[in-house]
Amino acid sequence: MSAADPTGATARHALRDRIAYLFALSRPRFWLYLAGPVVIGVAAAAESAADLFSPAAIALFAYFLVPANVFLYGVNDVFDADIDAENPKKDADGPEVRYTGDRWVLVAVVLAGLLAVPLAVVVGPTGWAALALFVVLAVEYSAPPLRFKTTPLLDSLSNGLYILPGVLAYLAVAGSLPPWVAIVGGWAWTMAMHTFSAIPDADADRQAGIATTATRLGERGAVAYCGLCWVVAAAAFAVLHPLVGALMAVYPVALLGVVRSHVAIERAYWWFPALNTVVGALLTMAALTHVIDPAVLFEVIA
Numbered sequence: 001m002s003a004a005d006p007t008g009a010t011a012r013h014a015l016r017d018r019i020a021y022l023f024a025l026s027r028p029r030f031w032l033y034l035a036g037p038v039v040i041g042v043a044a045a046a047e048s049a050a051d052l053f054s055p056a057a058i059a060l061f062a063y064f065l066v067p068a069n070v071f072l073y074g075v076n077d078v079f080d081a082d083i084d085a086e087n088p089k090k091d092a093d094g095p096e097v098r099y100t101g102d103r104w105v106l107v108a109v110v111l112a113g114l115l116a117v118p119l120a121v122v123v124g125p126t127g128w129a130a131l132a133l134f135v136v137l138a139v140e141y142s143a144p145p146l147r148f149k150t151t152p153l154l155d156s157l158s159n160g161l162y163i164l165p166g167v168l169a170y171l172a173v174a175g176s177l178p179p180w181v182a183i184v185g186g187w188a189w190t191m192a193m194h195t196f197s198a199i200p201d202a203d204a205d206r207q208a209g210i211a212t213t214a215t216r217l218g219e220r221g222a223v224a225y226c227g228l229c230w231v232v233a234a235a236a237f238a239v240l241h242p243l244v245g246a247l248m249a250v251y252p253v254a255l256l257g258v259v260r261s262h263v264a265i266e267r268a269y270w271w272f273p274a275l276n277t278v279v280g281a282l283l284t285m286a287a288l289t290h291v292i293d294p295a296v297l298f299e300v301i302a
Contacts, residue, residue: 022108024097025077026069029273033193034072035065036280037166037186043287044182045174052291056122056172063119064165067112072138072161074099074109076149079142082208113138119168127171130164137161152216156229159194160187185236185248192229192251193272195222200266223259227252247282250275 042057051057077099099105116135123131137158140146148158163186170178177183198205198214199222205215214222230251238245254275258268 018104018108021097021105022070025073025099025105026066027073027096029270031065031069032273032277032280033162034068034165035061036276037163038064038169040280040283040287041166041169041171041178042173043284043291044178045170045172046288046291047174049291051173052288054173057169059119059122060165060169060172063115067115068138068165071109071112071116074105074112075139076142078106078109079144079147123168123172126175126177127168130167130171134161134164134168137164149212150210152211152213155198156191156195156213156225159190162190162193163187179240181236181239185233185240188229188233188236189248189251192226192233193276195229196226196255196265196272197269199223200269219265223255223265227255230255244283244286247279247286250279 038057038061042052042054042061046052077097080099113135116131119131120128137148138161141148141155141158141161149155163183166186167178167183195213198212199219202212202214202219202222205212213225217225230248234245234248234252236245237248254272258265
């Protein structure tokens, strides 16, 4: 390539821009919302250290870390393009990006979704329903004809899709579904987290004529709803193990702290990814104690 012909440099620059766009579209702050349950599911199901790094565990973690986030949030951005025109989070200096109709984005999102198909081999026939449910909920949360995000309560309920990676991981390693109380607790947790994250978008949603659990209940009602769901989650996990229930109780306690301190939800919302990471790490370490000697585990951490 000659110096007078910058085509190669231009192509590389365009590729970097596209990768940067997809990186922002995938919401890196929230990658662990899908990949974290995989880690917890594998740790809870493992019977040996080898299970932690089995091909199935690695494949599921790799997919739900990035491609699944590109798929999930890409579908959301494509079908929310009109709404996002009024969303300040999508401004040039905001934490997210706007979809502007580029065809290559559609191709990338579709390919990211199709990468879920090979996972059918990983999870086996028992996991096909859960895998299909993830794909359907990821699409229909934002896309017609169901577009769950525009129906109060269903928008919250459909976000149970975030625990399905953990269900699939547990199934792939253990060969059976996780305890039903764990599924119930995890589902209730996602319902609360979804509505809590929707509160900052409530004004933009109202302006666009979109009804959600957050817009229907108002901020105070939505906060109370989140607290109720998090209490249900903590109670369900307490049935699984009292210490796990106690750990999950940090969410309604943290929410109460936000309310009593009068911190804006728009600000507190951005603290929760860190809280989720800490809680997820503690759950994972607790699950690992039946595979790795606790003394060795804590020595490695220290």
